[in-house]
Amino acid sequence: xxxxxxxxxxxxxxxxxxxxxxxxxxxxxxxxxxxxxxxxxxxxxxxxxxxxxxxxxxxxxxxxxxxxxxxxxxxxxxxxxxxxxxxxxxxxxxxxxxxxxxxxxxxxxxxxxxxxxxxxxxxxxxxxxxxxxxxxxxxxxxxxxxxxxxxxxxxxxxxxxxxxxxxxxxxxxxxxxxxxxxxxxxxxxxxxxxxxxxxxxxxxxxxxxxxxxxxxxxxxxxxxxxxxxxxxxxxxxxxxxxxxxxxxxxxxxxxxxxxxxxxxxxxxxxxxxxxxxxxxxxxxxxxxxxxxxxxxxxxxxxxxxxxxxxxxxxxxxxxxxxxxxxxxxxxxxxxxxxxxxxxxxxxxxxxxxxxxxxxxxxxxxxxxxxxxxxxxxxxxxxxxxxxxxxxxxxxxxxxxxxxxxxxxxxxxxxxxxxxxxxxxxxxxxxxxxxxxxxxxxxxxxxxxxxxxxxxxxxxxxxxxxxxxxxxxxxxxxxxxxxxxxxxxxxxxxxxxxxxxxxxxxxxxxxxxxxxxxxxxxxxxxxxxxxxxxxxxxxxxxxxxxxxxxxxxxxxxxxxxxxxxxxxxxxxxxxxxxxxxxxxxxxxxxxxxxxxxxxxxxxxx
Amino acid sequence: xxxxxxxxxxxxxxxxxxxxxxxxxxxxxxxxxxxxxxxxxxxxxxxxxxxxxxxxxxxxxxxxxxxxxxxxxxxxxxxxxxxxxxxxxxxxxxxxxxxxxxxxxxxxxxxxxxxxxxxxxxxxxxxxxxxxxxxxxxxxxxxxxxxxxxxxxxxxxxxxxxxxxxxxxxxxxxxxxxxxxxxxxxxxxxxxxxxxxxxxxxxxxxxxxxxxxxxxxxxxxxxxxxxxxxxxxxxxxxxxxxxxxxxx
Numbered sequence: 001x002x003x004x005x006x007x008x009x010x011x012x013x014x015x016x017x018x019x020x021x022x023x024x025x026x027x028x029x030x031x032x033x034x035x036x037x038x039x040x041x042x043x044x045x046x047x048x049x050x051x052x053x054x055x056x057x058x059x060x061x062x063x064x065x066x067x068x069x070x071x072x073x074x075x076x077x078x079x080x081x082x083x084x085x086x087x088x089x090x091x092x093x094x095x096x097x098x099x100x101x102x103x104x105x106x107x108x109x110x111x112x113x114x115x116x117x118x119x120x121x122x123x124x125x126x127x128x129x130x131x132x133x134x135x136x137x138x139x140x141x142x143x144x145x146x147x148x149x150x151x152x153x154x155x156x157x158x159x160x161x162x163x164x165x166x167x168x169x170x171x172x173x174x175x176x177x178x179x180x181x182x183x184x185x186x187x188x189x190x191x192x193x194x195x196x197x198x199x200x201x202x203x204x205x206x207x208x209x210x211x212x213x214x215x216x217x218x219x220x221x222x223x224x225x226x227x228x229x230x231x232x233x234x235x236x237x238x239x240x241x242x243x244x245x246x247x248x249x250x251x252x253x254x255x256x257x258x259x260x261x262x263x264x265x266x267x268x269x270x271x272x273x274x275x276x277x278x279x280x281x282x283x284x285x286x287x288x289x290x291x292x293x294x295x296x297x298x299x300x301x302x303x304x305x306x307x308x309x310x311x312x313x314x315x316x317x318x319x320x321x322x323x324x325x326x327x328x329x330x331x332x333x334x335x336x337x338x339x340x341x342x343x344x345x346x347x348x349x350x351x352x353x354x355x356x357x358x359x360x361x362x363x364x365x366x367x368x369x370x371x372x373x374x375x376x377x378x379x380x381x382x383x384x385x386x387x388x389x390x391x392x393x394x395x396x397x398x399x400x401x402x403x404x405x406x407x408x409x410x411x412x413x414x415x416x417x418x419x420x421x422x423x424x425x426x427x428x429x430x431x432x433x434x435x436x437x438x439x440x441x442x443x444x445x446x447x448x449x450x451x452x453x454x455x456x457x458x459x460x461x462x463x464x465x466x467x468x469x470x471x472x473x474x475x476x477x478x479x480x481x482x483x484x485x486x487x488x489x490x491x492x493x494x495x496x497x498x499x500x501x502x503x504x505x506x507x508x509x510x511x512x513x514x515x516x517x518x519x520x521x522x523x524x525x526x527x528x529x530x531x532x533x534x535x536x537x538x539x540x541x542x543x544x545x546x547x548x549x550x551x552x553x554x555x556x557x558x559x560x561x562x563x564x565x566x567x568x569x570x571x572x573x574x575x576x577x578x579x580x581x582x583x584x585x586x587x588x589x590x591x592x593x594x595x596x597x598x599x600x601x602x603x604x
Numbered sequence: 605x606x607x608x609x610x611x612x613x614x615x616x617x618x619x620x621x622x623x624x625x626x627x628x629x630x631x632x633x634x635x636x637x638x639x640x641x642x643x644x645x646x647x648x649x650x651x652x653x654x655x656x657x658x659x660x661x662x663x664x665x666x667x668x669x670x671x672x673x674x675x676x677x678x679x680x681x682x683x684x685x686x687x688x689x690x691x692x693x694x695x696x697x698x699x700x701x702x703x704x705x706x707x708x709x710x711x712x713x714x715x716x717x718x719x720x721x722x723x724x725x726x727x728x729x730x731x732x733x734x735x736x737x738x739x740x741x742x743x744x745x746x747x748x749x750x751x752x753x754x755x756x757x758x759x760x761x762x763x764x765x766x767x768x769x770x771x772x773x774x775x776x777x778x779x780x781x782x783x784x785x786x787x788x789x790x791x792x793x794x795x796x797x798x799x800x801x802x803x804x805x806x807x808x809x810x811x812x813x814x815x816x817x818x819x820x821x822x823x824x825x826x827x828x829x830x831x832x833x834x835x836x837x838x839x840x841x842x843x844x845x846x847x848x849x850x851x852x
Contacts, residue, residue, distance in 0.1 A: 041655070042713060043752055044663040099733055105722035105787065107741050107748055114735030132745065138662065139748060149713075150721045157710070180702055209657040243634020249660045354749075359660065362679050363634065473646035517651040520618070521703040524650025 002457030004175070004184035006448065009035040009154065010440040011433070012174060012189035014161050014216065017045035018137075018425030019405025019432070020195030021144035022097075026433030027193075028151040032440050035187060037156045037176065039211050043145045046197050046209045047425065050137025051252035051355065052121055053129030054422030056094035060111055061118040062298060065126040067091040071596070072603035074420060076278065077123040077308050078383070078413025079553045079563070081229065081571060084592050085390035086411040090420070090427050097426035098130050104147040106139050108132055120257040120294055123308045123417040125282065125603070127296075134252045134353050140422055159185065161215065162529055163456040164192060164223040164401065165448060171223065171400035172446035175456050179526065182519025184457055188448050190440035193393075193432045194220060194386060194403040199233075199537040201476075203379035204484040207239055207250035213530045214537030216407035220386045221536055221582075225395040227574040228409040228587075229384030230537070231544035232554045234416055235489045237312035239378025241330035246363045248378040251333065251356060253418045255373075256305040258352050259294045260335040261287070262316070263372070264324035270331075271304035274315055278604075279307055291341060310415045310554050313377040317489060320376065330376035336369055345369065377489055381421065382537075383412040383554060384544070387573060392435035393428055397575070400439055400446075404432035409571075414553025463528040466514035472528035475510050479534055482506070487542050492558050496546045503542065507535045536582075543584050544572040610682060611690035612640050614652070618703045625649075626690070631682060637691060638666050638677035641705070653704040661818060664753030668705050669694045674755040674816045696758040709754055715773045719781055720797070724789040740788045747783035747827060749819040752776065756813035756823060762806045772803035775813035775823045782827035785834070799835045804828070 011027045013020045016038035027034045038045065057070040070091035075082055098116065102108065108130050109117040118127040132139040149155075161176040165186070173188040196216030200208025221227055238251040256262075264270050275283050282301050284290035290303025305312065316331050326332055335353070339345035346369035350357050353368070360366040360373060386403035387396045390410060395401040405425045412420065463472070486499040510532065515525035550564035551557050570586040577583040592600065608631040613624045627644045638656055645652045657663040659678045666677040671685060671692050685691055699707035728735045756775035762768050773781075781798060784790050798804045811824045821827070838844065 040657055040663075041665065041709065044657045044665050046657070048663045048751075049658050049660060102734060103724055103732075105724075105784070105790075107736075107744050107787070109745075110736055110738040110741060114737055115733065132748070135662070135749065138751065142748065146716070146721065149717055157713070209659070209663070211657065244632050245635045245639045246660075355662065362661065363636070363681070468650065471646075471650065473650065477646070515650065521653040521706055522651045523645060523653060527650075 002184055002454060002461065004186050004453060004457065006186045006188055007035065008188045009033045010189065011035070011191050011193065011436045012037065012187045013193045013195060014174065014219070015045065015195035015197060015407070016042055016155070017047035017195060017197055017405065018140050018144060018422060019429035020045070020193070021141070021148050022426050022429030023193045023195055023404055023433030023436065024153045025144065025148050025151055026430045027437040028153050030434065030437035032437045034153040035156060035189070036153055037159045037161055037174070037187065039160050040158065042155055042157055043141055045141060046211060047137045047141045049207070049209065049250065050140070050422055051134040051250065052254040052257065053119055053131030053136045053419050054094070054098060054140065054426070055121065055124060055128045055417065055419035056098040056130055056423055057091060057128060058095050058098065058116060058118060058130065060115045062126040065128060068599045069125050069603055070094070070128065072600050073124055074411070074417060075600055077415055077417040079415060080413065080568065081553070081589065082413030083390045083410035084590070084596055086428070088596060089390065089431070090411055090424060093427045094423040097423065097430065101140065101143050104143050106143040108139070119254065120302065120306060121418045122253055122256070122306045122312070124419065129419040131254070133351070134254050134355050136422065160526065161219060162460055164219045165452055166223055166398070167446045167449065169224070169399065170446065171398055172448060175453055177460065179521055182522060182525070184460070186448055186453055188446065190443055190446055191400045191402065191436040193436045194401065194407050195405050195429065195432070196407045198382045198406040200379045202479065202483050202534050202538045202541070203488065204480040205239065205248040206379040207236055207248055208379065214533045216403065217385055217540065218533035218536040220395065220398070220401060220403065221540070221574070221576055223398050223401060224576065225398045225401060226387040227384060227540050228387040228571050229413070229544070230382070230540040230574060231548050231572060232383035232414050233379060233541060234309055234381040234383060234554045235313045235377040236380035237309055237316050237377055238333055238375040240364065241326070241374050241376040242328040242364060249359065249363070250378065250380070251373060251375050252353070253309070255333060255335050255353060255356060257294065258335065259291060259338045260305065260333050261303070261337065262305050262312070263332045263334060264319045265326060266324055270319050270324070271307065271312065271315055275304055275307070276311060283307065308415055309418060310556070313489060314556060316376060326374040328374055330374040332372040333375045334372035336371060381416055382406060383409070383414065383416050385409040391431070393432040394435060394439070400443065402432040402436045404428040414555065460529060463513060463515035463525055466512055468514040468516035468524070470509065470513045472510070472513040472515070472524060472531055475506055475513055475531055476527060476534065479506050479538060483538055483541070487538070487545055490556050490558050491545050493546060496542050499542050500539070503535065503539055510535055539582055540574050543574065543582060547572050547584055547586070610640060612644055613690045613692045614641065614644070614705070615694040616652070616704050617701070619701055624692070635682050636678055637670055637675070637680045637682070637693060640682070640691065641677060641693065653702070653706045655706050662751060664751030667696055667753045667755050667758065669696060674758050676753060676755070676818050679818060696754065698758040698760070698764040711769055712752070712754055712757060712776065715777050716780065718801070719777060719784070720792045720794055722784055722787065722790055723792040725791050734789055736788045743826060744783050744787050746821055747779045749821055750776065750779055751819060753818060755816045755818065759812040759816050761810070761812065768803060768806060772806045775828065777802070778804065778807070778831055779821060779823055779827045782831055785831065795834050795838050798831055799839060804832055804835060807832070
């Protein structure tokens with residue numbers, strides 16, 4: 001019998017990025033006992049890497065902005081597959097969530113009249129992103145962390161959750177281990193908020209940190225929750241491509257928001273060559289107009305570099321494929337050129353984009369104030385995730401289980417707009433915390449079933465009983481290569497079917513992978529356990545991508561390169577079947593409320 | 605092209621002791637020390653313990669001592685180290701080791717809880733918002749760049765050599781306190797605590813912390829010295845002392 005320590009709380013939050021901390025703060029404020037479990041040290045979660053800003057229609061820079069325009073932008077960006085209710089709540093509540101951060105000590109960049117400054121970003125009609133240089137994520141997580149530690153929540157740092165526990169179909173807690181000693185723990189809780197982020201580590205080239213192994217999606221799936229929209233993976237158009245060891249590290253969209261332009265090897269601004277019809281009326285007709293837009297001319301339209309991420313990523317790929325790429329297989333992103341337009345350009349660039357300057361200087365010997373960067377697409381974000389009720393963020397099938405932030409599906413549909421993630425974390429983190437606390441108050445005690453715990457403990461310890469020559473790192477790398485090659489930015493039916501077969505084989509190897517030494521801070525063992533999560537999300541992405549025989553948003557099929565009306569009104573929903581196999585079904589989207597239809601029309 | 609290799613000497617052990625172990629591994633262009641550690645972990649030492657998250661210098665997890673210098677492993681390129689010589693990597697010295705390169709930095713998190721949190725003045729506008737000039741927030745924004753890598757804590761001799769962890773909060777938390785004290789909206793007073801509980805007097809401004817900061821925060825000049833001045837103004841200014849005598 002495995003030993004474990006039991007901790008009892010009302011609400012358990014898994015993950016301590018923006019969504020998790022915001023949920024924990026809200027639940028604490030509701031007067032319940034809250035625990036946060038996180039894999040890393042507090043304040044190190046992936047949120048820290050967000051750069052450009054958080055989108056909220058504050059209207060500080062352009063007073064024509066409103067929640068309605070933000071809503072319409074989000075729906076259009078998501079190709080109308082978003083949950084309109086989530087998009088509505090998000091657009092309406094984001095401004096309050098940003099202002100609240102200021103009350104908790106965040107220090108945003110300022111407008112001339114002393115208010116929160118907002119910057120331009122892809123797919124947003126008006127300057128909308130509250131920001132702090134290009135380190136907005138750090139500001140957000142530090143503000144929530146420094147506020148949160150005084151709200152009475154208990155934080156379990158460097159603890160990993162490996163299974164959710166259920167009591168008669170309702171959530172009753174979670175099982176995990178502490179990284180330091182490798183001891184087992186059970187958190188007994190009346191409700192659980194998943195805030196575990198994304199899946200980027202399923203791919204070879206990614207901007208995501210090590211933590212992004214799809215834990216929450218997988219935990220929810222095994223507990224009986226539905227996953228939705230998993231085919232929609234966002235490949236951010238601008239990741240570093242050189243040198244190899246930094247490939248995939250994010251280059252913020254803020255570079256383009258500040259006037260950076262994309263050029264191919266012929267020096268051509270190729271983004272002007274392909275402007276989608278539904279964005280034509282809001283896109284600049286020439287470089288001069290684009291420059292006027294980024295410098296605040298309200299009568300100018302945005303440059304095509306600020307089209308949505310899915311589109312920009314595919315244009316870059318097209319240039320590279322046509323032989324017009326940069327030396328290392330990307331294209332050129334140039335911010336240095338603005339010295340033709342403004343005085344003291346190098347100082348301006350360093351002030352507006354300090355971490356980009358530092359990142360390229362330190363890692364690639366490139367001075368972005370004098371020379372262009374080489375950039376290419378990198379796996380960045382998953383639009384899909386746990387299917388939830390739009391108002392409460394509770395799982396559609398597992399009572400007491402909530403999900404917020406990247407791990408949840410709904411807000412972003414087929415493609416997320418830049419800046420909508422940080423605001424998503426805050427808006428739905430708060431909601432998840434609020435409703436998880438309410439659920440804990442409204443529902444009675446739960447019981448932990450020891451046999452459930454023993455079963456998962458046995459599974460968790462098993463790698464030590466297997467041959468450590470079966471290297472979990474090797475399986476992880478092969479999985480990343482497979483997903484990158486066959487279920488990546490451009491997809492084909494036959495390749496994805498092959499990928500499904502290879503995933504099956506990798507899953508068998510994952511189940512055989514072993515760990516050496518003992519349980520104390522043992523990354524080999526941790527990796528062996530993480531593999532199951534990566535396998536679940538990889539299969540979910542692949543199955544959903546095979547089913548969607550069209551191209552839309554982040555999902556691009558070479559064999560079906562166009563948008564198809566037949567696929568415009570449903571989401572792919574996955575669930576673990578009675579036989580333990582993953583099952584997919586198509587679920588009709590809910591028709592937009594009449595007043596929202598009007599808002600979409602008014603903002604076309 | 606012949607495949608180049610690098611020799612990694614990494615400290616392996618736990619609180620009961622340990623030793624340097626040597627690994628040889630291939631080198632790729634542009635590699636950083638963290639890449640080397642990961643490669644060794646993936647191919648030769650799967651249980652090699654190391655903290656990391658973003659591998660982009662933004663999270664401050666992978667602090668260690670590389671060839672004796674406190675660095676972020678993810679931002680230390682092999683090309684910046686002497687070619688052909690082994691790379692020595694060991695855990696931060698100012699904190700108890702957990703295993704290999706991982707140290708127990710929990711003291712830092714406990715320190716932060718002791719510092720009074722942000723307390724804003726009443727909003728400036730009827731809609732509940734504030735007005736701040738960019739030039740007034742510039743210096744606070746410098747402090748808020750801190751990624752909490754704790755390298756400054758690691759090199760501070762008050763902690764590293766004299767282990768004054770109970771009386772002294774270290775450069776990181778002077779920067780944190782300065783960010784709060786100099787925040788245009790903050791109304792809290794932390795000056796007495798800086799003197800009495802947080803031991804700011806122990807700092808003799810050798811600027812070791814400033815030198816190792818990966819975010820180039822001018823810790824000593826911009827944070828610690830101004831805080832010391834506030835303490836001096838409050839408690840050692842003769843006129844104020846006189847005033848206190850009369851006002852009781």
